Amino acid sequence: QTTLTIETSVPFTAHKIEPPSRTVETTPKELLGFFKDMAKMRRMEIAADSLYKSKLIRGFCHLYDGQEAVAVGMEAAITKKDCIITAYRDHCIYLGRGGTLVEAFAELMGRKAGCSKGKGGSMHFYKKDSGFYGGHGIVGAQVPLGCGLAFAQKYSKDGTVSFTMYGDGAANQGQLFEALNMAALWDLPAILVCENNHYGMGTAEWRAAKSPAYYKRGDYVPGLKVDGMDAFAVKQACKFAKEYALQNGPIILEMDTYRYHGHSMSDPGSTYRTRDEISGVRQERDPIERVRKLVLSHDLATEKELKDIEKEVRKEVDEAIAQAKESPMPEPSELFTNVYVKGFGVEAFGADRKEVKAVLP
Amino acid sequence: QTTLTIETSVPFTAHKIEPPSRTVETTPKELLGFFKDMAKMRRMEIAADSLYKSKLIRGFCHLYDGQEAVAVGMEAAITKKDCIITAYRDHCIYLGRGGTLVEAFAELMGRKAGCSKGKGGSMHFYKKDSGFYGGHGIVGAQVPLGCGLAFAQKYSKDGTVSFTMYGDGAANQGQLFEALNMAALWDLPAILVCENNHYGMGTAEWRAAKSPAYYKRGDYVPGLKVDGMDAFAVKQACKFAKEYALQNGPIILEMDTYRYHGHSMSDPGSTYRTRDEISGVRQERDPIERVRKLVLSHDLATEKELKDIEKEVRKEVDEAIAQAKESPMPEPSELFTNVYVKGFGVEAFGADRKEVKAVLP
Amino acid sequence: KQMTVRDALNSALDEEMSADPKVFLMGEEVGEYQGAYKISKGLLDKYGPERVRDTPITEAGFTGIGVGAAYYGLRPVVEFMTFNFSMQAIDHIINSAAKSNYMSAGQISVPIVFRGPNGAAAGVGAQHSQCYAAWYGSCPGLKVLAPYSSEDARGLLKAAIRDPDPVVFLENELLYGESFPVSDEVLDSSYCLPIGKAKIEREGKDVTITAFSKMVGYALQAAEILSKEGISAEVINLRSIRPLDRQTINASVRKTNRLVTVEEGYPQHGVGAEICASVVEESFGYLDAPVERIAGADVPMPYAANLERMAVPQNSNVLSASVGEPGNLMCPEYF
Amino acid sequence: KQMTVRDALNSALDEEMSADPKVFLMGEEVGEYQGAYKISKGLLDKYGPERVRDTPITEAGFTGIGVGAAYYGLRPVVEFMTFNFSMQAIDHIINSAAKSNYMSAGQISVPIVFRGPNGAAAGVGAQHSQCYAAWYGSCPGLKVLAPYSSEDARGLLKAAIRDPDPVVFLENELLYGESFPVSDEVLDSSYCLPIGKAKIEREGKDVTITAFSKMVGYALQAAEILSKEGISAEVINLRSIRPLDRQTINASVRKTNRLVTVEEGYPQHGVGAEICASVVEESFGYLDAPVERIAGADVPMPYAANLERMAVPQNSNVLSASVGEPGNLMCPEYF
């Protein structure tokens, strides 16, 4: 198969390191794969929005549409032996790691077939067998956890790295600085990926951070600023970071990206930013449209063929939803499973201790 | 009275700011005052060491000898309307703020006459009427607290600043970075004083920090590195920092200093550093000896006169100890006072609920 | 007149800020966003950004800053978007706030309020559903309040803000939108409730049901149904977890001779356990039956709707506990 | 043979590290300094800095790193210099460690041990003296152990390290230097105690005394004195706070018909309250007298020696509680 070379949208901006080249190698297959994978993610999130509105999904639900290039670019640079950990905006990371649509939707609807058997919900997807460690609801907490994965990788001499994703809001969390210091002291193969979508809930980055230059916030740790709407720039940066981290320890990648949806379903997403801003990004920087243009300009597919892919994806999503809906709620007995790996046959109680008791497995 | 000008031992090293001049103005009175104040602090700490060994002081006891120049230099630059907050190594800060030796020793021995009526102990000295907010036992916690004092000063338009002191070990705490970001966002008149005595307990700075350049660790916040063994350098830096902070917001001062004692009384202080290192500092950088030399070279007093001051100080300390020993233990009823300002007459219980009950004031 | 709990909290904040310039609000999204749950709606406009302070998502930092400001003499109200996130800041709540007045023998008082929604919401999973009443309630130096109705919300929040000590104020997201009748007295800006006093929401003579926050509503519903069965239940709205109103609880049990405790949190070392111990200590001879404890199931909160429903007390649980042996009274038609 | 608790812990760590290369120790001063309280003495030399990892003073960070390493499959032992500092990291203990196996429906197990001295030491004041048994013990997903003797220390620490779930392991600084007799069985490297089982340290028939950690010693001393007065006390060393061995406790109370609970922590929502509730729930009819609760005084820990003594249970408290009405048995000569 032919190799294509593509120029990233903008150069990388670097802190304390020589940035990688803007020229990225790819193949037609990868390019088309990016298109399809991102289209699927986009479609999944839009479907989740509808399911939420029809009350099939409850509670918090944080959608990733707009940020897809980060998930697919990163996956293209690494293997499933590398680890990823992220926050609550985790559906597409899960998909990127090889999770299925059915398990995703079933989880969102709290069904037995969900990737967490319906017990986790939107914020708590995992796929350990492909190196995906969740799905964490507490802002910032995943950063030390991700460095801990890197610790274990190094301890086990596995030659792999961990990618820890966090938002611009999370970037101010103290535990990040604590973990980064240790990662640097101990040369952990930890890559901190700041998905800067420019808002933490309703707070613009500059209102939450004196220095919103997140790629520099590691101070003594090098960093790169990356166009997070350009899957190839993401891929290039992640490849570079993996090599760097295996040799030298931590590095920060700031992904300049954007979320189209509000923060979660209760946020219309339009009180703290202008509609113009949103539509401007959609028109000029949309990650899927960028790849569509690349496919077309390299004559790898026709517009029609791309539309067909989108239709196909839509169908896949619809079918997955239908299948997920078939899945029953978890068995009531699941209330008491997985509290412990080893429950020692201890008695545990439900809300009314006389009515509901269980022996822990 | 004449004005003297003195050169600081070394130039200031600056991060993101133009450093102040090395030339410091002083007066004979100030110079002699520094000598006496530091001598008193030194003597107090050495006496505390003896009292500890004779079991009159219990628990943790962290001594400040070696670091006296920071306390006196800082006081010389500010007023009692400015706030100071520090960690557990707080005896001399308390003295600097105008606390008495009797109250200090009484507190150390858990007596009624103590500055916290014997309820706080070594780590919990306060003197709110002179702007001293303690005395905190949890590493790093005083940093946000100190920024909170600065917040209140600005909120109240008081035109004063707060000095928040923390160690090189504490400098890695995440809450410092959180507080600093907010202090910078909100232009709080907060001066962070890192007393770098090069060890956090038994851990050398470089083993705990990837970047032990603490004056730079504020990243986007300016910093100065100061010879913390030179009271005049400290004074100059604190004066400069106060002016800066009132105009612009936070600044970090790294005081290069040294503790002669072990971390606390259970630490001989000699397993993780060499005796040569300690005696080298004593011989070449001792803050009291530096001032002694200045006094002599400026012909402000004779060696004999300085020895007399030291004798006088010794006597003051001995008398204070005697007086503190006279103070009784707190009344048993104090067990239940100060739990609340307003206790609503609620019943509170002792270890045996039937034997000891109290009505909270 | 009716008022939602949200408006009750909002008006209480508004009035106390207007009464005392030292009172200010800080937390995530309290200002421009008008509060994640809109409790602070309109306050930024009215009091400006100095007094309605949006913070970064750095709980340890801003809580410490709040406590420091209280040391200095201000009266901060620190909002946690939910109390789950207070764990990042709990060292400041306990070690910096609760203990300072004691350690300083009264020099450093800490007039601060920590508030926000506590406990389970709907479908938010294990990390966002914990109840912190028992934890904070165990700590001397703290006062811990948990309003149920709009009257509680107004009266207790105003009391908390005026109080010279650190107060943990536990709201409930699911109650924010609920309306309650309010009297003119409650609406008066001088209205304030005493800290440490429970409220007998309904008098009864056969069984005492203690509850706080959302569970008070369930207890009242259960009492209503029980009354139709000829069982007269006394419902105590604790209002204050610390100090706990042992007197009111014990007096009630001495009258009814039976006790059911209801809470949403984990059972072990919970509020129910403490109430049980308090009654055993003071009114042992009056108890005609074992104390019945209704609490959250002893598991992290599951997401799936059916499991979630099993994990938090339902009013059927309160009901069946109140009639003694399970199955004594099965009235599915009521629910 | 005699062994100190310190050596018991040290040898347990040593043996488990030698048995399983996935076990490693991390924390402040655990390596070059040999442990702030010398629990890890010699381990750095033996296992090297990769497995005995000195950390900066950043509890939130290193606890999160430990939990992340456990996600991956290692078996970290995280030392807190004291459990007071675990509050900086408590979000990771609760939200990242305790809940992950549940939220992931079993995918992400968290085989980790959090250990260090808990509760009061001598003269260290309010911020360094808190007992966290009740807090951690309330959380599903955690197991919480509290050893008293050297046998406990060895057997429970080894069990904790081998356990696939997160274990909070509460030591006591004042016990580190105490020596206890140990059998050959206890010294065997295969020795391990079951989690969730209390130990009857002394059999008796008149009153049950439950205690954990240092308080077990007081309970045993009180029982000894009581026996001279003709009162036969059964002393239960809880060993495990969560799961709590309700069975052993209830069986004992059904025999003795009287219960005294002893703990050092704050009373409200404490371990004693839970034990009281458990007994009221299961053995109400067997209780001949109100449960007596001995606990830390409901105040922050004062520094002054006389106040501190009043703030923590003394064996005289255990004693007088065990004989019923205060003053029934006053035997100052014993103390």
Ligand SMILES: Cc1ncc(C[n+]2csc(CCOP(=O)(O)OP(=O)(O)O)c2C)c(N)n1
């Ligand atoms: C410690 C903590 N505080 C607050 C929250 C509530 N919260 C959830 S997401 C969020 C905003 C995070 O923004 P950012 O890190 O930029 O990530 P994004 O949502 O943009 O992906 C907040 C405040 C939380 N989950 N955890």
Ligand SMILES: Cc1ncc(C[n+]2csc(CCOP(=O)(O)OP(=O)(O)O)c2C)c(N)n1
């Ligand atoms: C959060 C927390 N962790 C650990 C400790 C135990 N501890 C007390 S002082 C100290 C060392 C601090 O070193 P540094 O900040 O350099 O200050 P120094 O003692 O040198 O003045 C440690 C680890 C503590 N008090 N608080």
Ligand SMILES: [Mg+2]
């Ligand atoms: Mg964001």
Ligand SMILES: [Mg+2]
């Ligand atoms: Mg130091």
